[in-house]
Amino acid sequence: MTLTKENAEKYLLQMYQIRAFEEQAEKSYMAGKIHGTMHLSIGQEASAVGSISTLEPTDYIIGHHRGHGLTIAKGADLNLMMAEFYGKANGYCRGRGGSMHIADIKGGNLGANGVVGGGLPLAVGIGIGLKMEAENRVLLCFFGDGAASTGAFHESMILAELYQVPVVFVCENNQYAMSFASRDWTTSKKIAAHGEVYGLTSTATDGNNLIEVRDAVQMGVDRARGGGGPSLVVNDTYRWRGHSKSDRNRYRTNEEIEAWKKKDPILKFRKYCKTEKLITDEKAEEIKKKAYADIESARVFAESSPEPDVQTLEEGVYAP
């Protein structure tokens, strides 16, 4: 599928917004402004934006714990998102969810998940629902290489194929499940092979190449919309930062991290757009500046937002 200039600019902006958001998140965290933990997706921007760029606004995504990028790519309001990250009352989840649980149900984002593989079985059910509703909507279910080792992954593949649900499963293989190297037990190709075994059309991509990711996921989305059932795409990528901020990176070398930084998905995309004469360097810098400004205003919004009222603690456990 050809890339329009308008879309190219949109994707670049989203990738920069993700990076800026993550950098701001890290700063705020280190300054002690953030309670809890967070998982940054710097380095994985192409996988998020490339995959979700294939969706209509009415389609759904469901995410994993490293979900900031997915949320931005699905078009979240940056202010509400940052406010949630800060645990504020006007955040997406009223300050109850925080970094690991940001959801925007109206916007088609069914939420990040604190449990590895937690979203996979949910995806099957969402797919069943979408099929029953028959409005041609589809779901992208994101998970990581860590989830691919869980029973939930295998059971979900089998059920998804059995019920022919309109779901594209997107595995973001960022090489490490916390400290456990996926190379010790699998590869992106092997994960894709699991999908094949269960009957899903499966592909492995260079997850840092937005165009390649987009094309692969688009095929899955088209198949799902056309009633062709589920498929699996495995995006081979890398997280630059530790698993969480308390990670000491003992399980990997600085050389390895530096080597992957050279495969920066944003720079890769910029280079492509420049070659294809879609975005000039000047325009790209302008987009970058806008992205960082957007995040800065989101920060200001979040920091000036109110804390939740402790009296409301028990609100929302049960539906009326």
Add this chain to the structure above:
Amino acid sequence: MAVEMIMPKVDMDQETGTVVEWLKTEGQQVTEGEIILVIETDKIAIDVESPGTGILQGISAQPGDVIPIGTVIAYILEEGEELPEGAVKTQAAQASSAPAAQHLEESSRVQATPVAKKMAESHNIDLLTVPATGKGGKVTKKDVQAAIELEKPETSAGDLIASPAARRTARIKGVDLSLVRGTGPGGRIQASDVESFQPLIGTPTAVGVKSGESIPLIGMRRTIAERMTASYQTIPHVQFTVSVDMTKFIQVREDYNKLALERGDGKISVTALLVKLVAMTLSNHPMLNSSLVGDNIVLHQDINIGVAVALEKGLIVPVIKNAAKKGIRAIADETNDLVTRARSDQLSSTDVKGGTFTITNLGPFGIEQFNAIINSPEAAILAVGATQQEVRALPDKAIAIRPVMRFTLSADHRIIDGSVAARFVADLKETLENPILMNY
């Protein structure tokens, strides 16, 4: 602009970090992202990158220092730039302790009028819990009163609220919980209420008990047993008996009763008149109206006379309070009321509490005279025998038949010397033989 370098938070539950080593010194050029500091959290060393490009200045944390996260520990300055004023501040560190500070602030923020504050204090009401209706959210006297009302025990007749411990204690001591006033929330009876409950002295009669049966020592019987033993074993009793010519006493009582009949009032009983005269006498003998409490002899202000009343079910001792200050009419009415209620089992615990001197009368059984055991912690008890017609030698050596009663005083010899007791008994005899003295 100066870029602040802070002690970073890298762990979820981290509150401080320890400076291990600065890799750059003050005044050196540093680049954003360059590792310039090593810190340690939980024995794990962490490399810290420079947050900006420029000159490292104003290092305020040295190796070994334990610094709260978020605290500014250095600045990255541009060429020629000055350190910000008060550079060595721990501004962000305060942010991390914000919740605690906030709570403290909440507690001290309660505004209340002085009266409300005082009232809350004396009723042990937490002002934080009192909804404020006053100006500017101030807690007013009215608010506190409302709170006190809420805290008040609800007294509902019929229901009996008692702690399991109170019930257990009552079961062991045989106390009827319905007679005990509860001091707990909602009027709940606590074990301490049962402990301090003055049982209505009395005991089940032998009705229905067959010889050969053994009766467990429980309930009121046990209480009496314990108290009698304690009293008899700890108090050295000393006894004084005197026989009293009751002629005038009987005459006075008849006069009173004529008057009562005319006025349609109740009868003045022997007991009522005795109570009045004993109380009057006691008012001149404070030692007899006292208690030995610990190392102190407490002289009671009020003269509260307990009257042992025999019932079919047992024996109880209602108390006529302030008997010395009450008129005979009032004492008579009170005595009648107490006796009536005693017989219909309607005495409350307050009716039997607070006695300072006891009168016990076994005259109706024909007992001529007897020694009673002191109702501790009172100092003395007066045992009243039967009225008997006796031949008496009058002062003029004439011989007459007179109604005579024998009174025996048992006194606590630890605090009452023989002469003190004897003087009281002599006074009492004089008063009883000349009741007119009571109004003298």
Add this chain to the structure above:
Amino acid sequence: MREISYLEAVREAMTQEMERDPRVFLIGEDIGEYGGAFQVSYGMLEEFGHERILDTPITELGLTGAATGAALIGMRPIAEIMFMDFTTLASEQLVNQAAKLRYMFGGQSTVPMVLRTPAGSGTGAAEHHSQSFENWFVHVPGLKVAMPSTPYDAKGLLISSIRDNNPVVFIEHKLLYKTKGEVPEEPYEIPLGQADIKREGKDLTIIATAIMVKKSQEAAEQLAQEGIDVEIVDPRTLRPLDTETIVNSVKKTGKVLIVHEAVKTGGFGGELAGVIAESEAFGYLEAPILRLAGREVPIPYNRNLERAAVPQVEDIIEKARQLATLKV
């Protein structure tokens, strides 16, 4: 005596038992180079190697089952579940297999394993990383449940748990990991099923577990200044439970406040209240048995909400004061 942290006490117990008994090994996620999510097994890979420090991918069910299987043929594995929240994933093997194998095989086998897991809130890790599920496992015959509150107890109870011939769920509290206390260097056992009176007092009994023991101790210090003398009983193991110590304490004080972090409804406090109510201590009660426990919510993210969701020192003080002065 030397002081070490709770975290170090757990590590020392594991290390000493692994040195003593070649059948003991560790299995869990990120327990190798990473040293465990909370650094509990940090350095152990260097000492014992990959043979006995089994780092796994994300496979809670698999690793728990693997530990169970190894135990079934006589090994003494220690499985680590990174957050207690994830014991939900491990439960099938733990509850249906580990707990029951011995009984349903008529006593032919034993399952001498330990499942270690950190519980509790206070780190801001929100709904999926903050829960306290101890009572789920207390409910399963065949499992033992230990919940230490001090470094000393952590070491002694863990050594006993490793040496015990039954599956033991060993629950650590994240906020206690860095607390310090006196711990003997040599190995020692604290019997499972022996409560500890953490503070003697006469006015009321607080029965607390894990971090709530520490909070209750702080509360007791302040209450002492008001003339309220608190006794603190730490059951240390919830199953088996030392009912005797609990009952004796309640008989002494007549007032009992139960404090735990887990949600009140269905929590261990209900079990404790039941044990007290049906014991001879009942007749000594001067007031209702009170429970102070987690609110009826998932643990929220926001710091203030999170704090309000579980008992804090000031909450314990307030409840204990009400109880001591018989305002309840």
